[in-house]
Amino acid sequence: MTELATHIAAPRPQWRRRRVLPGFGLTLGFTLTYLSLIVLIPLLVLFFQAAGAGWPKWWAELTNPRTLSAFRVSFGIAFLAALLNAAFGLLIAWVLVRYRFPGRRLVDALIDLPFGLPTAVAGIALASLYATTGWIGRPLAAFGIRIAFTPLGILVALVFVGLPFVVRTVEPVLRDLDREMEEAAALLGAHRGHILAKVIFPPLVPALLTGFTLAFARAIGEYGSVIFIAGNMPGITEIMPLLIVIKLEQFDYLGATVIAAMMLVASFVLLFAINLLQGWTRRRQGA
């Protein structure tokens, strides 16, 4: 409202007008300082140290088969986990929003558990469950399926940590969905499958993609819950954060820094994508 009035009234550049609310300089200054001290400067240091390693070292690290394998493992399994979370997250959000069943509110509350549960706790719990001596691992082992210590184990851990993301981003959109459109489509003779695919699903896509990317980003960097259930075998079950730790332990600080910088670049790209998608979602919802 006020913005509209201002636009009409004064053609001065927006950020030069006198502000009604006080504290702009102070709060922005504090925000930037705090952020710089805790996050930005340390990350810049990382980049500078990595850059100081020189291009030959970068290239050696980038093309090292072990690094490439770790990339593949981390990104590949995180991608699969995010896909699983997208599919099941959509299903769970649907079931929670559209249906009524006993215990629905309890289930809804439980979804946030991976957000609040420490990763180490998740790690030992999942390792215990899915080992060949565990509750789930033992019956599966009878079929020859091994989960702990295989890439499947990492998949399980990453699905766990990413579980709430898709559900929580899709739920509000589903809730706000206009039932009138569904009713109109039904009245016009569309059958349910058609309604689901053409009327209900499209508005969910931005939220779904946002949730997927959030789960993906989380899964790539995950450490605590994975190392208890992964086998740490180079090329098969060695994740990138673990490779960083191993390089540190081998006194290869430069190598560790280079890999960390690469992960950081990937994180930044994903973050940018997430913010774009969230903006898209907000615009779609407002429309």
Place this chain on the structure above:
Amino acid sequence: MQIPRVALSVLALFTGLQVLASSQGIADSTLLNVSYDPTRRFYAAVNKAFAARWEAEQGEAVRVYQSHGGSGAQARAVIYGLEADVVTLALASDIDAIASRAALLPKEWQRRLPQNSAPYTSTIVFVVRKGNPKDILDWPDLLKPGVQIITPNPKTSGGARWNYLAAWGHALRHNQNDEGKAWDFVGALYRNAPVLDTGARGSTITFVRRGIGDVLIAWENEALVAANEVAKGDLEIVVPSLSVLAEPPVALVDKVVDRRGTRALAQAYLDFLYTPEGQTIAAEHYLRPTLPEVAARFADRFPKLELLTIADFGGWAVAQKTHFGDGGIFDQIYKPGS
């Protein structure tokens, strides 16, 4: 929700003071012993006995803090500033790294204490399931088809490097020192390892608790603790024909003890490890004592086998560079994903 600002600032002040207080670190009658993975129970017992003795002799209460982890990881931590008064690691190469990369102790540290600064020794043995179903009796049996071997990652674990050298030594011995054959043997061994944990203790847990693998190559003391205490009755120890004498060394970290003024205390702590009391505690925790009278007393606790020493591999400086350094033999044998 309207917590008064005063209360918040008091809380902030209090936590600030707490932080300051704890950042001053450990007070003067304390020591930090940075050790490798399998020695937790051993040093818990040593610290108790040493504290009692020091109090009786000097009238001062002392507390020894412990930090445990893979030997390589712990060395890294000390290089990066973990204020260890003493380090008690798995192999000399890790302490050499502390000396060369951080100059925290002199390069000749190993000569300052008896027996190459190793108050106790150990060796490498095999652990198998009850009844030895795969019939593992010696090194060549490890390569039988279908046998899965559990051993840690030599890049991070000290024990893993002793394991590797024992395997290499055996292969050389039985192939007339043909390095190519040794290469093949060790390579095949690691290809049959489904999991490489970052530390010796991790491998033991994988084998014992998670039930993965048919044979575990482990420190003797790790194996004995697992077989006699943790999984009593479920495991058997198999002693190979040839193994390596593992000498986990101990050292004073000069720069730290001088800064903290704990040199006398730290020296006494290390000396305690060589006394009959210290040696007895070592034997009770399945570490081979070096003091002859204690060794004689516990002789039947430790199996007899032929042992190679690190000198047979050219010393740690050579062995570390040749086998475990970047691009060394292990890196070449063990290609990821192959």
Place this chain on the structure above:
Amino acid sequence: MPDSAALTRHWDPVQPARGRISLPLTERAVVRVLLIAVALLFLTFFLVLPLVVVFVEAFREGARVYFAALAEPEALAAIRLTVLTAAICVPLNTAFGLVAAWSITKFNFPGKSVLLTLIDLPFSVSPVVAGLVFVLIFGLQGLFGEWLAARGIKIIFAVPGIALATLFVTLPFVARELVPLMDSQGTTQEEAAITLGASGWKTFRRVTLPNIKWGLLYGVLLCNGRAIGEFGAVAVVSGHIIGLTNTMPLHIEVLYNDYAFAASFAVASLLTLMALVTLGIKTVLEWRLGAAATTP
């Protein structure tokens, strides 16, 4: 928005109406039951069972061992350190969240979205990387290492390092909750207060805070949960000095590695209880006030 052309394509006025008029407004009952079953099964495997196994394993050796594990001096030290870390990080990041949200939502300036992205950065950075950056800066071989060592100031491998790493990792939580909430609330109420003569500080306390208090509480709870449970970042900077620089998650690893499985699950169960309590508070808030109170 659905394509109206697509809808009309399927309109066939000649189609005979069956018996009674029923619109396919929801799936057939069989499909509904199936979907619910699949969803619940998925959640059981991935959510419920891990929760249950923590408590079962914790009590596997009996209640006496359980309580003894928690009463051990090293466990108590770990609990103290965890609580201390949370006590440092949560107020600081809450203050940051409030200030940042105020500056972002009540004013317009170029680069707002960049700032938002930067605040979100710790979310996508691997915790191990977070720990690594502080080791690179404050470790003995790092930027300030020698300077700090000469003055006897310990950051890495001591409590300040753990606090810094946790601060990094938990930075966005409160801000992320408050920004959309305050954004949707707009500036009109605050402007009215200012024009009526209230000072900025008074406006914030009397107008803004009451509006955002549940969102703030939610953000604080999330921040607290993460601060207590952080593992990767702290593992890199901690030094694992048992009884001194081990937080509860690290202590779990220590116990696990020392064959004390029941004890490690005992400590884990304590953390799980804290997480469940946090969840419970948040859920109760949402039931009482509706989801609208905590989300925009």
